[in-house]
Amino acid sequence: MIEGILEGFARxxxxxxxxxxxxxxxxxxxxxxxxxxxxxxxxxxxxKRRYQYGERQYTQEELWTSCLGVLIAITLAVYIYTR
Incomplete structure (x- = not known):
């Protein structure tokens, strides 16, 4: 019983x-x-971003733009932290 609770919690x-x-x-x-x-x-x-009903599908442009934004945020955070 504990295993089921822990599995549900982990999920x-x-x-x-x-x-x-x-x-x-x-x-x-x-x-x-x-x-x-x-x-x-x-x-x-x-x-333009495309929206669909249900599950969101991301285009390759949106993925690369998002990854570049995360990279910029991480780089800025490291720069500020090590300064």
Whole structure:
């Protein structure tokens, strides 16, 4: 019985952490990376975000923009911390 409770707790924690990581990468990262990508590509990328009903599908442009934003945030945090 304890094993079932612990397994359910571990699954809940994993689900929560997965959604937090997804939020940070695809929401915060996109918000930070969007202006830089727009400036570097002279407004060509990223295109308009596409929304669908149900499960969210991310385009490759959105993924790269989000990853660039996360990289900028990490680099800035390391710079400020080591300064």
């Amino acid at each position: 809940s924690v994993g689900w929560f952490l997965g959604h937090v990581v997804s939020f940070v990468i695809f929401r915060v990262g996109y918000f930070i990376g969007w202006p830089l990508v727009k400036c570097l590509t002279l407004g060509a990328y990223p295109g």
